Amino acid sequence: MTMLSLTTGFLLWMCCAIHKASAGAACEDPPLVEFGKIVSGVKSGYEENDRVQYTCNPGYALSGSEWVTCHGKVWMPGPPQCLEIPCGRIPAVANAVFEGRNKEKYEAGETIRYQCHEGFQVTGPPEIFCRRGNWSTPPFCEDVRCENPPEILNGHITSTQKEKYLPGAKVHYECEINSQIMGVNYVICSDGHWTQVPSCRDVTCEPPPEIAGGKVQGIKKPRYLPGETAHYQCWQDFQMTGASTVTCQNGTWTELPQCKVNVLPGEGGKCGPPPDIENGDILSFPLPEYDQGQSVKYKCASFYILEGPEQITCTDGQWTNPPICLAACTASEEDMDRNNIELRWRGERKLYSTSGDFIEFDCKVGYVQDPASSPFRVQCMDGTLEYPRCKRGRNCILSEAEMKRNNIKLRWSRKRSNTYRSKETILFTCLFSYQEVSNPDDFEAQCKDGVINYPRCEWYFG
Template identity: 85%
Template sequence: MTMLSLTTGFLLWMCCAIHKASAGAACEDPPLVEFGKIVSGVKSGYEENDRVQYTCNPGYALSGSEWVTCHGKVWMPGPPQCLEIPCGRIPAVANAVFEGRNKEKYEAGETIRYQCHEGFQVTGPPEIFCRRGNWSTPPFCEDVTCEPPPEIAGGKVQGIKKPRYLPGETAHYQCWQDFQMTGASTVTCQNGTWTELPQCKVNVLPGEGGKCGPPPDIENGDILSFPLPEYDQGQSVKYKCASFYILEGPEQITCTDGQWTNPPICLAACTASEEDMDRNNIELRWRGERKLYSTSGDFIEFDCKVGYVQDPASSPFRVQCMDGTLEYPRCKRGRNCILSEAEMKRNNIKLRWSRKRSNTYRSKETILFTCLFSYQEVSNPDDFEAQCKDGVINYPRCEWYFG
């Protein structure tokens, strides 16, 4: 037999072996899945009944079976899909409302647009979007209103001052008699601050250098002494605010080079209106507290009324009084709870007192439980005073013991 014949025979045998080996592979490689990968069962060739396992990338959820099996040269039941995880409730932004309907779940790609309240300016993109189960960073609403325009030495603000001024609003100054104004008499609120204030300088006559006229008036306050027509260099007066007002700034001002140093202002108190609280379905957090008046700077804590839960778009429930202004939080109607006899039996508990006419409890209502006879508490004692929370009751648990 020649060398050529041997070589030809070997090549034919190799071709047949390769053909048989390829014919023995029952399935082709399992298909790839977008946003996912195979984590188990990977081989160079797949035979009948071989299995592979899929998993999804973070932020994606598996739709379909995670395992597929080689059966009759086909992967059964077919590869799964990796779908983006939806997002939950939208994040609350203080001093803002959002456009659109409030939902429990938002699909991937959905967007929400915020709008700041009047007097607040948005910082950051006003829209957020849902991606892989998470919301993008929400914006911040910056307070760009102005506090009442400050008093100036030798003059005053015309008219009655408001607690807050919106951007673009103006205030007008006038000087006392025998004082002359330097600078513009009108100031404007811009980005939370006032434009440059004017000055009122006394018209000094020969031999009268350094004297001041009457001290400036302040709203909701007065000086503690009888005002004089003029004051010498270095003389001082003290101020006091009316009841429920807080003095901010120096209590005492001094006549210096013919002008008074800057006087203080009196910040207004806040009144927690029953009508406003009812409108927002809230009440004072501490039941025994009947303090409806709070001085500027104090904090007031609110809570939802029985039957209501916190609105996701609400402002914080701990509110600071700011010169007579309160920003009330808001609650929406909550879901009722239905008492489950099966859950009570499973946890070996019963109602502490005689049963109500109905097994329905409103959100925030308290349900008092106790153990069945021959059972003892396993849960924390506080858990036996359960509260209906927007349709959910966390039942305490008891276990049997040898009595």
């Protein structure tokens, strides 16, 4: 055999082998699909009519046939696609609106931006985006409005009152007569809270003190207003050093004068007449002069209460500080009507109260507490009462549907309408075969500024 014939035979064998090998594998491996995978029919060589099945990752939807078949060395039909699932309606966010048009369906990658209502502050990213059929977490609109501003002692709010205050809102205060504002006279709403509240300091003065060798001219009052003065005089044979007039400034007296004398041995320590007090007097006849250690007692007039020691003593030529007589308070019917209030306890007819006593008020029927009002438990302070205030409340309309839903009815009523004024009491009872599940006190409901809290009854199986 020649070399040419051997070479030709080898080439023919190789061609046949290659042909046989290619004829044994009908299709190459099925193509990969982005965001998807083959879940059925995977093998190491694919022949004619072999099939494989595709599926998509979560958040993606199959576009095309999930099955492909090996046919004529080609996978038929072509491989599918995995497309992101669109999103449905955007999630609602309380106290917010969103920018853009509201649609039934949003494509992957679309974004929506929220804007909080006035008085609310966004927490978290203000935008959401559609991803794999779901919206990202929406933001939260936090209420940064302020409630009623705080009350202050010896002061009141001068601004118009509201139920809610927007951030940046400013509320002004004013001190009562005889008090002085400490710090700024306003508070500002910031992030749902009020800035530091001012205070009102009492700038009245107590009675001017006694001095050795002298006394205050005239009758001492329990309190002195800022700018009021008192005058001192020295006893006979005493010389005054300093100004005889003192002034009440910021709750204290200006510098007191001194009364000095060259006292002979054995003659020191005497006092002049005891000081006079307003609405009170000493129990003994006053003398022009008192020895060291002598004492006198005081008594207040009717309807006044003595505060301080009832007895004072001459010590080293100076009387110890005398007491003061505090006036009683009269709860005026006219003043109560003007403020739409009444005494809290209906059986109480005590209109006179001594200084230091507490009087409790309540709103009249048809009225509710004014948010700017002072407290309803008031202390008598030297004849002065600071009356609280009530404003007209909203009426309540009795709901037959609510009564039916709660299985209750009126216990009895003489009213011809279903309208009740604020503070009016409404008596309920259970329908037949029902028993109380609410607190017994709830069955004596009260109209509270347009709202009725209905009690509830349930079916009795016993």
